[in-house]
Amino acid sequence: MAPGDPADPLQHNVTVTPVFGPFAGRRVDFTLQFPPDYPFRGPRIRCRQAIFHPNIDVGGGVCLNILRLEWSPVHTLEHLLVGLLNIMTEPYPEDPLNKSAADIMLQDPRRYVEIVNLTIAGGTFDGVAFSALDRA
Structure with missing residues (x-):
């Protein structure tokens, strides 16, 4: 974890690299914006790259259940990172963003993997240009 904005001590950047799944071996960067009343309210998380993912919109918004439904002050940064790694390893299409x-x-898991492979290489799909993701 690294500071995201030197002027904002509540903003931090993290990178996750899944070992399994369609994003395996790729570095995916996120910004965590912690609210002033953290840990009583969870951080806002944004993906810093445009990626094709059921739980992340092309603007970077992240749908992570721990933030939306289950946040509690007992959750730690480790819980957030594990949650991010989990959705990158096994996307959850039943609760999409x-x-x-x-x-x-x-509907077509093979087609989904084909599109992910196209977009992580920096390709375009459905009129959206995606960010090439670096290999770890």
């Missing part, structure tokens, strides 16, 4: 990605993943 990117409905298009979720629908494709549910």
